[in-house]
Structure formats: C-alpha cells, structure tokens
Amino acid sequence: MTEETLSAALEREHRDIDGGIEEYAAQLRTGSADPAPLVRAMAGLRRHIYLEEEFIFPPLREAGMMMPVFVMLREHGELWDAMSDLDDLLTDEAEPATIEEACRELLARLDAHNSKEEPIIYPQADSQLSDDAASRLHDFLADGLMPTGWRCERATR
16 A cells, blocks of 8 residues: 555645634534634644644755745744634634634635645645655654644744
C-alpha cells in the first residue's frame, strides 16, 4: 500500500476543519449548540497552520516560492486573528447569530485561502520536500502536537 501524498493528507485536514466549523454553525441555528466541534476545528486549524509554517514553507522559500509563501503567511495571520475573535465571542457568550456570522466569515476566509493553497502550495510540497522532510511531516500529521504557546508568524492577536 502506498503512503498518502502530503497534498492529499493536507486537503483532508482542510475538509475536516471546515466540517467542524460547519457542524457547529448548523447547531447554532437549532438553538442547541455544543461548541466542541468548533473548538476541535479551531485547534486543528491552529495545528495545521503550525505544520505549514514550520515544515512546508521554509523549504518552499528556499526553492524560490517566496511570493506565494508570503501570501499564505499573511492569510494565516488573518485566519489566526479571526479564530481569536471567535474565541472571544465564545468566552463572552455572544448571541448565537453573532457567533454564526463569525463562523461563516471564517469559512469564507478558509475557502479563499484553500483555493490558492491547494493548487499552488501543496503540489510543490509533494515535489520539493526532501524525502526526510516529507517523512517528518507525515509523522507529524499522524500524531504531532503544536508547541504550547506557538503563534503564527503574522498573527496580531
């Protein structure tokens, strides 16, 4: 059996993250929402941003993809800040409609981001990462943890 490509594994994470946010937003409309799917999705997104910034972007920069990586870093900062805003809304027990709108905005940002990242960055990760770097990333995808307190490079919050 062949190992899943990095791009396939990373795209699967995108779908899982989106699914958790969508599940919680749908629950908000029913009036009975458990924040667990959203909390899991945001933890997954933070971990996903970590692995991209620590494992994928450095070798792609070295390969000359500085501008696409710069765009991804900027958008990661925006996503990180949007998650911080959502955290605040949950902590403050904001109105469900307000939280749902913030979820929808986060999903729209993710859609715009992923529509660039998946066709541009991920195929390069498959072809540009050394065998050792790809192996380390596969291992991290399986069970790696983001270091406590880590923040993405462009986050303002």
